[in-house]
Amino acid sequence: MTTTRFAPSPTGYIHVGNLRTALMNYLIAKKAGGTFILRIDDTDPERSKQEYVDAIHQDLEWLGLTWDRMEFQSKRLDRYHAAADQLRDLGRFYECFETPTELDLKRKKQLNMGKPPVYDRSALALSDEAKAEMRAERGDGHWRFKLDQERINWVDGVLGDISIDAASVSDPVLIRGDGQFLYTLASVVDDVEMGVTHVVRGSDHVTNTATQIQMIQALGGTVPKFAHHSLLTGPQGESLSKRLGTLSLRDLREAGVEPLALLSHMARLGANQPIELRDSLDEIAEGFDVDQFGTAPTKFDAQDLYPLTARYLGAQPLAAVADEVSSAGVADADAFWAVIRENITTRKDIAAWADLFANGADPVIDDEDQAFVAEAMALLPEGPFDGDSWGNWTKAVKEATGRKGRGLFMPLRKALTGMSHGPDMSAVLPMLQVIKARG
Structure with a gap:
């Protein structure tokens, strides 16, 4: 039976570096139909806090990395x-x-x-x-x-x-002199007694592994299969050690990163396979092989998570975002989601679009377009609008002003939405309840 473990210390919030280790161990067990152990390394009573134990649970559950068994090292001192x-x-x-x-x-x-x-x-x-x-x-x-x-x-x-x-x-x-058991001993004893078969961790543990192999053998245990992944750096190759506190999983969650976007990214980051958005952990596990990973330091840029998050959300049905759409006070939820789904980066953008449609946007009008926009708005009929309204209106504006193409459409989009890009305006115009550019 394949058995892996993730052994965080409850002395702070887990971050992307911890996640890389947890995910690899989880996926090895998942792919083999084995056991994934969450082992809390809390042998240091002064630094270990229950709030961090709770946070570890919350972060792993948010990602769907459910454990088959949980152990506390503080309960295994004997x-x-x-x-x-x-x-x-x-x-x-x-x-x-x-x-x-x-x-x-x-x-x-x-x-x-x-x-x-x-x-x-x-x-x-x-x-x-x-x-x-x-x-x-x-x-x-x-x-x-x-x-x-x-x-x-x-x-x-x-x-x-x-x-x-x-x-x-x-x-x-x-x-230690005060009697505290250190990680090396506790980890070896646990791995031996819990039947851990595979251990994946950072390359900074290679020397530890050498000494632990002798300890395992001395205690009569079976040496697991070890794998040491590369350490993460920033996008320019800089050390992440001082930034990991700002890359905690709860910070990424608060920023709107979707779990499957983060998991899909981390499961291939540093491997010789392209990063691809997956629909489930089962699918991620199916394509995972630890021997596909390279040895060089691996660059991580949190900004890479947002295009994946946007792609994930754009493929979701209304039911997946029903709570956010409902909280935004949208009347026609189906029509609303159909218009914005491919034009949001995170769930937080849902409320912003609802506000725009309900209350209008502050128009953005370049100086050279002031007269043109004023003339165009005078030609805009009173609503309600339908799917043909945008086409009919821009046709009338083109005939009146002679403008066409980007010079016609872009100033009108910016005047109505305050943005230079977004959904098809033939779908947006019927959603606008207030048009501030009318003055």
Whole structure:
């Protein structure tokens, strides 16, 4: 059974970078008919907040990324204690007492000597008596996993063949001095015990994966298939790290981005397949393959989501936007939607069109068109208008003024709607209840 997981920390709102990871794991499970686990990484009690747990639920439900199972790491601390004891019994876990300042000095010394800044394992030489003295002086130490200093190899689903020399990596800290379990230990224990078969995450986790493979093997687990997707950048290749707070899923939702527009975009962004708007998550999953993704940093521009959102809305029946149309106070909803559906970018535009039709638009008239528009408006009959009214009126204006083509139609569109583009004016004119350009 294919099993994947998404393990966000409830310390803030999830953003497009998180979504990329969540979506890929979801689609792998969905395509295989497997299990998608939502695992809340809340082992840090000071930073984890219930409001962010709730927000994660809301964001994933908005997108339709429903989970088959939910776990909280804060409820599994006994399992992490048991795993720590197992590693101690195996001689793979040892207590260290260096302060952050001392570790930093060691790293600087190694770098000055041209050596990699790897922990020197000096704590392994401490006697039981020396450890007791350290605890009395400094409190409990932090615990590191002792790596076998050999090459760690795996075939990555995106990066291909990976080989990392464990001797070039510091033994990872798994438990802090205050007793808090760190991500590396909790994640490995959960993956082993929950039967996770595939792990997709960012390329910044490659070194973590190397150490975790040894930990999984030490605990007797089966190593999942790992894949590391590229990291997102801004449209000019700039780092997104400082902007991710403004690219949260709730911000995109508030801006009017449609779920399937966002999902369709993110499911192909960085792949060697074109981005195509899909009608459902099932359709997105059917065409998804993680090995289609490249290794280069992937440019993300939130503006690319709006043409997809517009295309999605333009294909929707009235029922899909009934709430927004009803809230806008539209009388003939069917006719209204037929006119505007291909001329909105987000649902927010529905109210603006309803206001335009009900209350008229402030006319936009260029200086050179002032006399022409005044003459044309004098020829516009009183309503009500029908589908032939625009054609009849512009024909009369053409005969009276000699204008034709764009010089005829554009000034009249701008005078009636305040815009230089939009739906066919033969459909718009019958919808206008107020025409401000009459003066």
